[in-house]
Amino acid sequence: MEPPICALCGVRFDPGAATVRFSDYRPLPDGMVGHPHGLVWFCGAHLEAAEAVAHLPAEEALTTLRSNPPRNPR
């Protein structure tokens, strides 16, 4: 598992950080250690925007989010 670093803004260990599963999410095989494909960390400020595009593959979603940055609610 990767450390909780927001894929959009790079904030580390935000208390509201959580992972989003994108459409290309693939769970790790049993017993395998690592970070699953399509599972991406976002800080609390970007989580909602990320979940709104979770129907896309991770790379496409990140491109969309970066070209159309969500407003920071804080």
Ligand SMILES: [Zn+2]
């Ligand atoms: Zn962020």
